[in-house]
Amino acid sequence: MRQGVSKWSLERKRRTFCYLSLLPVFGIFTIIRIIPIARTFILSLTDASLISLKSNFIGFENYKNLITDDLFHQALVNTTLFAFSTVCLSVVLGLLLSLLMKRKTTLSPLYETIYFLPVITPMVPVAIIWKWIYDPSYGLINYMLSWFGVKPIGWLVYPNIALWAIVILSVWKVVGYNMMIFLVGLRNIPSMYYEAALIDGAIGANLFRYITLPLLKPILLFITVVTTINSYNVFTQVYVMTTGLQGAPGNTVRVLVYDIWENAFRYSRMGYASAEAVILFSIILLLTLVQFKIVKSES
Amino acid sequence: MAEVIDRKNKITRILSHLFLMAGTITMVLPFFYMVGSSFKPPPEIIAWPPTFLPKNWTLDNYLTLAEKAPFVRFFFNSLFVSAVSTLFILFTSTLSGFVFSKYKFPGKNFLFIIILATAMVPFETYLIPLYIIVKDLRMINTYQGIILPYAVMSFGIFLMRQNISSVIPDELLDAGRIDGCSEWMLFRIVVIPLSASAIGALGILAFMQAWMAFIWPLILATSREMYTMEVGLAMFQQRFTIEYGGVLAGSTISIIPIIVVFLILRRSIIEGMTLTGLKG
Numbered sequence: 001m002r003q004g005v006s007k008w009s010l011e012r013k014r015r016t017f018c019y020l021s022l023l024p025v026f027g028i029f030t031i032i033r034i035i036p037i038a039r040t041f042i043l044s045l046t047d048a049s050l051i052s053l054k055s056n057f058i059g060f061e062n063y064k065n066l067i068t069d070d071l072f073h074q075a076l077v078n079t080t081l082f083a084f085s086t087v088c089l090s091v092v093l094g095l096l097l098s099l100l101m102k103r104k105t106t107l108s109p110l111y112e113t114i115y116f117l118p119v120i121t122p123m124v125p126v127a128i129i130w131k132w133i134y135d136p137s138y139g140l141i142n143y144m145l146s147w148f149g150v151k152p153i154g155w156l157v158y159p160n161i162a163l164w165a166i167v168i169l170s171v172w173k174v175v176g177y178n179m180m181i182f183l184v185g186l187r188n189i190p191s192m193y194y195e196a197a198l199i200d201g202a203i204g205a206n207l208f209r210y211i212t213l214p215l216l217k218p219i220l221l222f223i224t225v226v227t228t229i230n231s232y233n234v235f236t237q238v239y240v241m242t243t244g245l246q247g248a249p250g251n252t253v254r255v256l257v258y259d260i261w262e263n264a265f266r267y268s269r270m271g272y273a274s275a276e277a278v279i280l281f282s283i284i285l286l287l288t289l290v291q292f293k294i295v296k297s298e299s
Numbered sequence: 300m301a302e303v304i305d306r307k308n309k310i311t312r313i314l315s316h317l318f319l320m321a322g323t324i325t326m327v328l329p330f331f332y333m334v335g336s337s338f339k340p341p342p343e344i345i346a347w348p349p350t351f352l353p354k355n356w357t358l359d360n361y362l363t364l365a366e367k368a369p370f371v372r373f374f375f376n377s378l379f380v381s382a383v384s385t386l387f388i389l390f391t392s393t394l395s396g397f398v399f400s401k402y403k404f405p406g407k408n409f410l411f412i413i414i415l416a417t418a419m420v421p422f423e424t425y426l427i428p429l430y431i432i433v434k435d436l437r438m439i440n441t442y443q444g445i446i447l448p449y450a451v452m453s454f455g456i457f458l459m460r461q462n463i464s465s466v467i468p469d470e471l472l473d474a475g476r477i478d479g480c481s482e483w484m485l486f487r488i489v490v491i492p493l494s495a496s497a498i499g500a501l502g503i504l505a506f507m508q509a510w511m512a513f514i515w516p517l518i519l520a521t522s523r524e525m526y527t528m529e530v531g532l533a534m535f536q537q538r539f540t541i542e543y544g545g546v547l548a549g550s551t552i553s554i555i556p557i558i559v560v561f562l563i564l565r566r567s568i569i570e571g572m573t574l575t576g577l578k579g
Contacts, residue, residue: 017482018404025391025451026410032429032448033417039428050434097322100315107316113565114323117330120561120568122511124529125550128536129333132543138345140332172325180573233423236513240533257423257514264427265518274427281424 040281043274050268062275072276075259078163082170082255083231089171091223094178095216099208101179102186112183115176123173127240130169131156134241156241162253166237174230178223185219186212221295225288232284233257256280330554337361337547344543360544361552367545370552372524373531377553380442380516380527381509384449388505389498391451396459397490401472411460418453423514430518440521449509455501462497463490500567507557507568528553 044062048055066072101111118126133140134155142152155165193211202210213220235257242253252258256276264273331351336344337360339353364370399411429448438444467490475485491498516527526534532553536546561568 014402014482015404018398018402018407021394021398022410025395025456026413028391028447028451029414029417031432032451033420033425034413035432036425036428037417037420039431040425043428097319100319103312107319109565111319111323112569113562114326116565116569117326117558117561119572120507120557121330121554122513122529122557124513124532125333125554126329128532128546128550129329131536132547133329133332138347138349140328140349143347143349172329176326177572180569184573229421233421235423236533239513239517240536243537260423260426261514261518264430270427270431277424277427281420284421284424 040274040277043271044278045275046271048270048274050265050270055271058271062272063279065272066275066279071254072259075254075256078159078254079232079234079256082163082167082234083228085164085167086170086174086231086234087224087227089167090174090178090227091220093171093175094223095182095220097175097179098182098186099212101183112180115179117176118173119177119180121173123236124240126173127169127237130165130172130237131241134165159242159253162242166234166241166253169237169241170231170234174227178227181219181223182216185216189215217295221291225291228287228291229284232280232287235261333547333554334551337544337551339544341544344547360548364545364548364552367542368531368535368549369523370528370531370549373526373528374552376442376526376531377510377528380445380449381506383442384446384509385502385505387446387450388452388455389502392455392459392501393463393491393494393498394486395456396461396463396494397486399456400460400464401467401469414453414456422448426514426518433519439519440525442525444519445516445525445527446509448515449505449512452501452505452508455505458501459494459497462494466497467493500571503560503564503568504571510557 043055045057045059046055047058047061097115101108132138136142136152136154136157139155141155142150145153153161156162189212193215194207197207197211234255238253238255238258257280260273260276260280263269263276332349335351335353338356338358340355340357340359343350343353343355395414399407433439433444433447436444438447471489472485475489480488510527511529512527513529513533516525516530517533520526520530523531523534532546532549535542535549
């Protein structure tokens with residue numbers, strides 16, 4: 001009997017320890033994640049602004065206005081173009097690099113380190129270097145192109161070209177990360193699969209098509225999802241490379257997070273910007289689900 | 300026959316090395332260009348054709364940096380914010396990881412799912428209400444405000460849970476309890492020392508995450524004294540588009556500590572980042 005009581009009190013002591021330990025952690029989680037995520041949806045139905053404390057419930061008015069907002073359209077199209085091309089290029093290039101690097105050689109550690117260098121470098125200085133490399137009159141890229149007789153291009157001057165310039169920078173920055181993850185996956189494929197296939201007479205392209213690719217599928221999914229989410233949230237490089245260029249705001253490549261930031265913190269339209277944030281969130285959620293579906297249905 | 304295959308293999312290998320080499324050059328060229336140019340006198344920076352190494356080396360860009368903008372302050376702010384954020388993340392992650400891996404209690408799975416699920420929602424989408432909350436807490440333009448969203452890390456909790464459940468045997472904890480240790484003491488004298496290597500790896504990731512943060516400190520720091528290195532650099536290059544020397548020197552300074560740490564701890568950083576889905 002006594003034993004039972006002490007066991008029970010021991011159990012209670014442990015539970016108290018658990019809840020007491022998790023309390024501050026979940027306190028912070030509630031403040032910085034749970035409440036803000038829930039409030040984004042609520043705010044998107046109001047006309048809240050930073051200046052006035054009072055806000056009115058206005059239903060789906062913000063969403064209706066977004067439908068006819070040209071800047072929002074522009075942002076949506078630009079972000080989608082950016083995300084689609086960044087994901088395609090960085091995934092294909094990352095896979096290609098990892099295939100070339102699969103065999104461990106003396107140079108492998110060197111390659112891995114160098115390709116990973118842009119990944120660990122903060123975005124702001126990276127964007128600054130590239131902004132300068134793209135400079136129409138002093139930049140390295142135009143100089144290299146001039147060897148082939150190409151006339152100077154105003155890379156960051158026109159929004160259409162600037163978008164692609166930013167895609168190139170972003171692929172450069174992320175490709176080492178994708179490569180590294182593919183590499184981990186490739187090196188984990190047991191060599192007996194290849195040996196068996198070789199005995200069956202499979203060669204090069206077939207090995208890749210029927211052995212490597214199917215076994216890499218979960219990793220391919222992971223990389224695509226992560227890169228898509230990150231690309232849809234692109235902000236820093238756009239902010240650094242295209243705002244305040246010779247003081248002309250017209251050069252901005254408008255992307256969704258930039259538009260959200262501008263509406264919320266420049267024009268103080270918190271409700272309106274929240275509606276945009278909800279749309280951004282829905283797009284990301286939808287794309288993630290679709291990517292999961294595609295991979296599942298194929299296997 | 301075997302000879303032909305051998306030769307073919309050799310050619311493929313050489314070609315793939317050539318391709319990888321070309322990629323390597325593309326990866327490091329921007330860094331060389333930046334570091335090299337940061338030692339050039341201003342007229343040489345905008346000279347045509349552009350060069351990688353300066354003809355006349357100078358330290359002026361670095362020496363005058365502090366006069367142009369409070370970069371010392373920016374650097375200190377980044378260091379402080381990242382260090383405090385790292386300490387918070389290490390403490391909360393190790394403690395929660397311990398609780399989630401070694402105890403049973405009602406609501407455990409639910410709480411763990413909340414930790415993982417909220418991490419799936421991109422930060423940028425709930426930025427606005429977060430800002431309003433921080434404003435209500437009167438933390439705009441303060442260190443507390445900048446650090447707050449970086450005080451916990453879902454991945455950190457996940458990592459420490461995995462690590463503690465595989466590294467620390469239950470028997471060891473029970474032995475400690477028989478010797479009269481409280482749960483808290485077990486955490487301090489058993490869990491922390493035995494998971495030190497995971498704590499170290501997480502520390503690097505947490506530090507880098509905070510150091511690289513941009514949109515949050517950009518919104519929160521309303522006066523120049525509160526800018527982090529990233530925000531300070533972005534503002535500086537916006538204001539002085541012509542001041543290339545200073546911008547390049549500042550960028551070099553902000554990159555070098557991270558690259559040095561990366562070269563020393565290469566393996567654990569790459570492993571940590573490929574495990575996490577954490578991006579730069």
